[in-house]
Amino acid sequence: MIFVNFKTYESGTGGKALLLSKIIEEVSKESGVKIIPVVQSSDIKEIASTVSIEVWTQKIDPVEFGAHTGSIIPEAVFEDGAIGTFLNHSENRFNDFESLAKAHDRAKEVGLKTLIFAKDLEELTKVSSLKPDYISYEPPELIGSTDISVATAKPEIIQKASEISKQVGIPLIVGAGVHSFQDVKKCLELGAVGIAVASDIMNAEDPRKELLDLVEGYR
Ligand code: G3P
Secondary structure: EEEOOOOOOOOOOOOHHHHHHHHHHHHHHHHHHOOEEEHHHHHHHHHHOOOOOOEEEOOOOOOOOOOOOOOOOOHHHHOOOOEOOOOOOOOOOOOHHHHHHHHHHHHHHHHOOEEEOOHHHHHHHHOOOOOOOEEEEHHHOEEEOOOOOOHHHHHHHHHHHHHHHHOOOOOOEOOOOOOEEEEEEEHOOOOOEEEEEEHHHHHOOHHHHHHHHHHHHHH
């Protein structure tokens, strides 16, 4: 599986996010590889009502109905059609583990699937205790890299992350700098079930071509 994180790229915002989601849907159906657009909360409703693949959101906040100006409440994104949510991405981390745990609880209360990011193996072990649907290892320093990927720079860590994943029984997703089918293949060989990618797709002149390249990693 491939999570495409739209972040706040222009190519992943509003009408452009909808167009990209349709391309992702087509490539996913053509290739048989599950590809999930992970979109801004403001775009979920339109995208989820247009495409017939899973759509996830990038974050929810650890809040309940009430006075929490500017927060993203899980009930809202679930009602809009989100199937799951990222949590603890290195670009939008919680201040402390308790807040992450509360956000995870809230996501589960409303029925969202969850993927929790970790920057290293210690954090991966810690977040596994929350029993998310997926755990993800992403070294922050490689995010957005166009030449060095997690697959080429951190194979030993991916291998160890995969051992943790097997011990806790939670599938592993790996990301940061992934930009070729070779990267995808390597991550899978090392024990990940999928990858998370952003800049390779979001900055691409031809995102379909890039997606078609990445899915080759599953051949
Ligand atoms: O969540 C995936 C993302 O952080 C990876 O970003 O640009 O290195 O593919 P990128």
